[in-house]
Amino acid sequence: MTPPAASMQTSPRATAASLTVGIVALLIAGLQPLVLGGLLREARLTEAEIGLTAMVELLTLGLTCGVAAARLKPEHIRLRLILAALAHAGVTLAGVGATGLWIIADRAAAGVFEGLMLWGTINMIVRAHNPERVAGVFATTQTLGQLVAASGLALFIVPQFGVNGALIALTGLSVLAALVAGVGPSRYDRLPSSSGGKGxxxxxxxxxxxxxxxxxxxxxxxxxxxxxxxxxxxxxxxxxxxxxxxxxxxxxxxxxxxxxxxxxxxxxxxxxxxxxxxxxxxxxxxxxxxxxxxxxxxxxxxxxxxxxxxxxxxxxxxxxxxxxxxxxxxxxxxxxxxxxxxxxxxxxxxxxxxxxxxxxxxxxxxxxxxxxxxxxxx
Missing domain, CATH: 1.20.1250.20 (MFS general substrate transporter like domains)
Incomplete structure (x- = not known):
């Protein structure tokens, strides 16, 4: 059973802010076929480069999230998430007009900042009084967010503005995530192990x-x-x-x-x-x-x-x-x-x-x- 000391209560506003930042961080997981397929059609990536780009972004996302969870203290979260979201907006915008290896490097960098954004959400989930339910809410809203974003981009943005339009829209969403992070939590209580064993x-x-x-x-x-x-x-x-x-x-x-x-x-x-x-x-x-x-x-x-x-x-x-x-x-x-x-x-x-x-x-x-x-x- 979970000890009470491991959980904490967060306000609905802080919970919603943390979930929103995480949803934006993981949007790319549902949009990769649309974005990378568009880059292929525009001859900005080859078929082989599509797979490499997708893999590299997920790898940097996962590695950064894992390292941050192990090494970063749950302090200055608001500032860190604002900076990560703004940096993510910057590297996403830098992909406009890019081709080949530059896109691969750009999406690898994007994965780093996505990992930091997701780290903030996971910190909130594992400290919740009912983490499995909060994780369920996150899984549901994350999938809904991907569906809405994919549909909107496919129907209204990409046909008129190409894949660059999609990248600019994603840049805007990252800026929105930075604004939302500003009303999120600044710190969390440390988990029991943080003051005890560190093995x-x-x-x-x-x-x-x-x-x-x-x-x-x-x-x-x-x-x-x-x-x-x-x-x-x-x-x-x-x-x-x-x-x-x-x-x-x-x-x-x-x-x-x-x-x-x-x-x-x-x-x-x-x-x-x-x-x-x-x-x-x-x-x-x-x-x-x-x-x-x-x-x-x-x-x-x-x-x-x-x-x-x-x-x-x-x-x-x-x-x-x-x-x-x-x-x-x-x-x-x-x-x-x-x-x-x-x-x-x-x-x-x-x-x-x-x-x-x-x-x-x-x-x-x-x-x-x-x-x-x-x-x-x-």
Whole structure:
């Protein structure tokens, strides 16, 4: 159980401000296909550079968030977030008109400032009285934000102003995040471990974090091959696009369900149940199902994706009540999100998208194994 000393109450305004900054930080995760695809159409990136750009930004985001969680004291948060958001606006604006390696370097720098912005949000979540529910709210609103931003950019901005218009719009959102950060918290109480031991987190927590890393590697390694997998099942490009929209809508529902149910059940059986259902989804996708069954399977895929993320935060707090490990959940999720597609790209190449399902199954199995190891060590 979580000790009361590990949690704190924040005002609704401070909570909303922290969530908003985190939503802006993670917008790019849902906008990469739109932005990078636009750069490809404008001949500013090659196909190979698209994958490298996406991976580098997620890596710097995850690494920065993890290092900040481990090294930065929860002080001067308001000032740090304002500066990070303004710096993010600056590097995003610097991408206007850029090409090739400059874009790759620019998005890598953007990932650094996104990681700092997300660090502020995670600090608030792990200190909340009911962190699993606050994490569920964040997962839901984050997905909704990505949907709204992607739709708005695709319908109104990119057709008229090209990808530079999208970058300028994102610059404006980062400036807005800086303004919102100005009404957020300036500091948080230190976690219990901050005044006590400063050694490494325990072995069970390490196993839990690696399990989360591998879970997200499974998720994203499978997700990025949705369109070729859909083609194997006879879906048209239009039907594949509809499947993506359905899966994104299911993600919102999954985050909402996690918010409503958070804290009512022990996390371990819930996460093991998620693994079992995901294994069934992989088997369905591998069987070349009918278009309707494929769409249904991907709806389940999307629902469980956002449902599981807040439960993972709850799991890490159950393993390590000091909440130091919970501070690293975001980094584990983001680094796994970058690692999965990288491995998939190396494996799939000319062997066919079905190999992504095999790789995803391996990641999922390893994740479940480490989840069980973390339980045995508590």
């Amino acid at each position: 490494p987190i325990n072995a069970a927590a390490v196993a839990g974090l690696v399990s989360i890393f591998l879970f997200m590697a499974f998720i994203v390694a499978t997700w990025v091959y949705l369109e070729p997998l859909a083609a194997r099942s006879g879906l048209t490009p239009q039907a594949a696009g509809l499947t993506i929209s359905i899966a994104l809508g299911a993600q919102v529902a999954g985050g909402a369900a996690a918010t409503a149910l958070g804290g009512r059940w022990r996390s371990l059986p819930v996460l093991l149940g998620v693994v079992v259902i995901y294994a069934a989804v992989l088997l369905v996708l591998a069987s070349r199902p009918s278009p309707l069954v494929f769409m249904t399977a991907m709806a389940v895929f999307g629902f469980l994706w956002m449902f599981a993320l807040p439960i993972q935060t709850q799991r890490m707090i159950e393993i390590d009540p000091t909440r130091r490990a919970a501070l690293q959940v975001g980094a584990a999720q983001l680094l796994g999100s970058a690692f999965g597609p990288l491995c998939a790209a190396l494996l799939v190449q000319d062997t066919g998208s079905a190999q992504a399902l095999i790789l995803g199954g391996a990641f999922l199995g390893l994740s479940a194994s480490l989840l069980l190891v973390s339980a045995r060590k508590i």
